[in-house]
């Protein structure tokens with residue numbers, strides 16, 4: 001395990017701290033460690049301290065009062081129970097000691113004082129009953145309390161959140177802070193904060209009562225003070241061990257291993273529905289599988305266990321010492337018994353037992369994990385069921401290889417005959433009895449109002465869905481007779497909801513065409529080709545602005561965590577933290593240019609016969625829109641590919657189209673060339689005139 005520590009000293013006033021980096025498996029751990037000497041660190045300024053105590057007390061007082069006011073009687077019982085819980089360990093130790101002392105007396109004198117034993121046992125039983133009663137009551141009031149406290153604070157936070165103006169929302173820190181507390185029960189909320197504060201109260205009560213007991217009761221036994229001290233050493237060493245793993249300083253941990261990140265990126269592409277359309281159309285599944293395998297092989301000896309468990313395992317010697325210290329109280333008492341068996345005390349042995357309760361706690365947690373054993377078995381069973389079953393495919397694949405059956409031509413013939421379609425699990429047809437014919441090499445524009453079915457038609461051409469009735473012919477064969485994969489290899493599609501993979505710019509574009517093979521031995525040629533596509537998509541400026549150019553990852557899929565102290569980190573710590581998970585902010589037009597670059601990269605291939613674009617210029621300026629159309633048009637006019645263009649903005653475009661399809665409410669209401677459709681004076685003429693009028697009135701103003 002390679003370990004690196006770089007120190008960048010910084011001075012903030014009188015305090016000295018530095019950033020320390022440690023590589024543990026796939027994680028980089030960044031900690032801001034304080035180097036002040038002990039004197040400076042523990043320098044106590046009573047005035048500052050008093051000020052801080054007053055400030056904290058007033059906040060806590062207000063918080064406590066607000067929480068208390070939601071239901072005073074419930075809150076009183078809840079707090080009483082928490083305090084009681086803090087005292088139970090000591091009370092239990094006290095009673096155990098008393099009972100055992102009586103037994104010890106009985107063993108040494110041969111007679112038992114039944115009255116004292118009876119009283120003790122009855123008292124213990126009563127206390128246990130009270131404890132169970134309170135526990136029961138506490139459980140039933142806790143639910144009501146938590147919802148009340150959470151809602152009280154959520155309401156006021158929501159009110160302030162809704163009043164934020166846009167620029168405040170864009171101040172991500174402010175917005176995130178609100179959102180952190182508005183996500184519901186499983187995220188940080190007022191009730192959790194309250195219970196944590198009460199938890200501290202309970203912890204202090206417990207620690208003070210146990211210390212009092214240890215020194216008070218054990219002090220009267222021979223060697224008792226020594227024993228108490230050993231128990232303390234044990235407790236402190238455990239705390240020190242814990243402190244070595246979770247250092248009490250600002251900490252930020254992220255996955256810096258490129259292979260680990262790549263595995264997660266592939267997983268994200270595979271599991272997020274928003275990537276699925278492009279994934280299917282561009283046929284990248286094999287490539288993703290290979291990349292996953294490659295990354296997994298590289299990661300085989302690198303641990304991805306969380307950094308704390310890696311630290312825990314790191315030092316064998318300190319781990320042995322820590323465990324031996326845990327046994328010190330018992331060893332001490334065994335030694336005492338050996339030296340003077342007469343001073344042997346049953347109650348002290350019982351207390352030794354109590355002191356080792358921490359160990360019992362660990363076993364208890366192991367036996368009572370957060371998810372039950374039966375649940376784990378069910379999960380494993382589910383894994384096997386998924387692994388053994390075929391993927392659930394709703395479409396029957398065809399048998400023809402499109403590349404073999406298609407005529408020798410550069411374009412694609414497409415014909416719809418009385419096609420109707422409804423989306424899966426919907427009954428209403430969104431495409432109704434549509435028929436048209438597109439000849440290879442033609443430029444076709446599909447127009448219509450919102451929701452008229454343009455994008456749906458577009459998805460049917462690529463067989464993303466199967467139609468309900470009618471037939472779609474591709475080069476004279478029904479679309480369903482082709483192996484879908486082979487047909488898609490001949491198409492380049494730009495969807496309205498284009499996606500961006502959590503990979504580099506270079507790879508985002510490269511994935512547009514994995515079917516022609518990605519030959520990494522000739523990477524320079526690939527890079528040149530990708531660069532050319534970036535220029536065709538108009539995205540060269542976007543790429544040039546990135547520090548790593550084509551290799552920049554604009555939306556990194558970073559896995560990171562921070563501890564509660566991270567808010568207290570210095571400016572350098574915070575800057576580094578912000579830098580790690582940062583996504584590049586691009587305008588909608590810039591994202592679209594990148595998606596278009598991917599389309600051009602694919603469309604360049606000789607294999608591609610149909611280029612289909614759905615609203616490719618929705619976010620582009622008029623200059624870029626014109627350039628884009630000309631570039632796309634050349635794919636048809638020069639290279640002979642069929643071009644389908646779905647758009648709301650027409651005029652320039654439709655005048656140059658060989659065929660215009662006009663959609664309304666799922667039906668094809670008109671089709672023909674621009675001049676013919678204008679003469680019809682119907683839907684197309686209406687839409688065209690509306691746009692022309694708007695354009696004219698803009699000019700007049």
Ligand SMILES: Nc1ncnc2c1ncn2[C@@H]1O[C@H](COP(=O)(O)OP(=O)(O)OP(=O)(O)O)[C@@H](O)[C@H]1O
Nearest residue numbers: 423426430448449450451452453454455456457496
């Ligand atoms: N995935 C889907 N599941 C169910 N219904 C859908 C889905 N996608 C679209 N629809 C519905 O199909 C109809 C046609 O939508 P479509 O997106 O094809 O219209 P459009 O003409 O492209 O609209 P726009 O101009 O707004 O892009 C609409 O009523 C829409 O609500």
